[in-house]
Amino acid sequence: MKKCITAILVAAWGLTTAVQAAELTGNVGWASDYVFRGVSQDKSSASAGLDLEQDGFYVGSWAASVSPGIEVDVYGGYNGTVDEFTYGVGATGYFYTDNFDDTYLELNLNGAWRFLGIEAAIGQYDNFNGPTQDYLFLAGRAEYRDFYAVVGGYARDFEGAYLEAGYGSTLTVADTNLFDWTIAIIFRGDDLPTKGAEDDTYLTLGITKNFDIDLAR
Numbered sequence: 001m002k003k004c005i006t007a008i009l010v011a012a013w014g015l016t017t018a019v020q021a022a023e024l025t026g027n028v029g030w031a032s033d034y035v036f037r038g039v040s041q042d043k044s045s046a047s048a049g050l051d052l053e054q055d056g057f058y059v060g061s062w063a064a065s066v067s068p069g070i071e072v073d074v075y076g077g078y079n080g081t082v083d084e085f086t087y088g089v090g091a092t093g094y095f096y097t098d099n100f101d102d103t104y105l106e107l108n109l110n111g112a113w114r115f116l117g118i119e120a121a122i123g124q125y126d127n128f129n130g131p132t133q134d135y136l137f138l139a140g141r142a143e144y145r146d147f148y149a150v151v152g153g154y155a156r157d158f159e160g161a162y163l164e165a166g167y168g169s170t171l172t173v174a175d176t177n178l179f180d181w182t183i184a185i186i187f188r189g190d191d192l193p194t195k196g197a198e199d200d201t202y203l204t205l206g207i208t209k210n211f212d213i214d215l216a217r
Contacts, residue, residue, distance in 0.1 A: 022054035029208035038162025038188045042066040069098030087111045102126040117141040133157035160192030179209040
């Protein structure tokens with residue numbers, strides 16, 4: 001698993017940086033409640049990331065504040081399109097400071113047709129001093145205009161499911177896009193871990209500002 005993920009990340013990095021026409025973008029954001037796959041990570045979480053993309057190949061990193069510490073994600077892969085069908089294959093590593101959590105490494109697969117999408121993650125969790133755990137994450141997504149709904153769940157050594165529904169748009173003033181925003185409600189299944197948060201329902205607001213970085217300078 002670790003060798004396969006490393007190979008994907010190295011290949012994506014090499015292919016995107018080898019071409020001068022690669023596009024570099026950045027993002028900064030904030031969430032009133034950072035919820036990932038149905039599990040609340042932290043209240044009032046700030047985030048930032050960088051992404052490099054060329055001809056469908058991509059590599060990037062994203063970081064978010066968690067209490068205590070920082071989550072740092074590193075990912076890479078390829079996204080393609082065939083007629084109305086889009087697909088992707090990649091890998092992601094999730095790393096944490098201050099013992100907030102241990103390392104997750106996973107292979108990622110996704111596909112979408114019109115307003116329907118699916119994703120899968122096949123992963124391993126280092127689990128601190130305990131035995132390494134394997135997990136399979138599956139999720140389906142439906143979109144209608146700016147509304148969306150997601151149902152997802154875990155299998156193997158992890159168990160549990162969640163349901164998420166939300167609405168997202170862009171705040172525009174005087175023909176200028178200021179930032180993207182999303183409001184969502186998440187229902188956590190009883191089997192999902194809580195990371196100290198005992199709530200079964202989360203209402204969260206997220207704000208993200210994306211920007212292009214000129215590599216020619």
